[in-house]
Amino acid sequence: MKPRWQAGGKNGVAWLDLVLHSDTEREFRLAEFDEAVLALAVRISHGRSPTPTVSAEVKSNRLALAWDGRRLSVPVCPDRIANLQRQVQWGNLTNATGAE
Numbered sequence: 001m002k003p004r005w006q007a008g009g010k011n012g013v014a015w016l017d018l019v020l021h022s023d024t025e026r027e028f029r030l031a032e033f034d035e036a037v038l039a040l041a042v043r044i045s046h047g048r049s050p051t052p053t054v055s056a057e058v059k060s061n062r063l064a065l066a067w068d069g070r071r072l073s074v075p076v077c078p079d080r081i082a083n084l085q086r087q088v089q090w091g092n093l094t095n096a097t098g099a100e
Helices: 081-087
Strands: 003-011 012-017 055-059 062-067 070-075 089-092 096-098
Touching: 070 081
Parallel strands: none
Antiparallel strands: 003 012, 055 062, 062 070, 070 089, 089 096
C-alpha cells in the first residue's frame, strides 16, 4: 500500500493523518527490520512562500535530509528511542550541530 493522507474535522477541530497501513490489523516488530525510517516535513504558512526542495538520501545506514541550507540525519536501523535520539544529527550545511 502506498502512504496516503486522510483529512477531516469535527466540532471546529481539523485533523490530518498520514496513513501508512490500513489493511487487516497486524503487529509490526520494528526491531526485526533491517531498516525502518520515516521523515515527514510540514510547512504551514500564510504567505505564498515557495515550498523548499528537500533532498533525501540513505547512505551509511542513515537517512540524510537537506533543505534551505539545513540538514538532518537519522539512523535507519530500529533501536530504542533513547539510543535513536542520541544519534540524531542536525544543523546548517556549513556549521553542523547536534549529537554525534
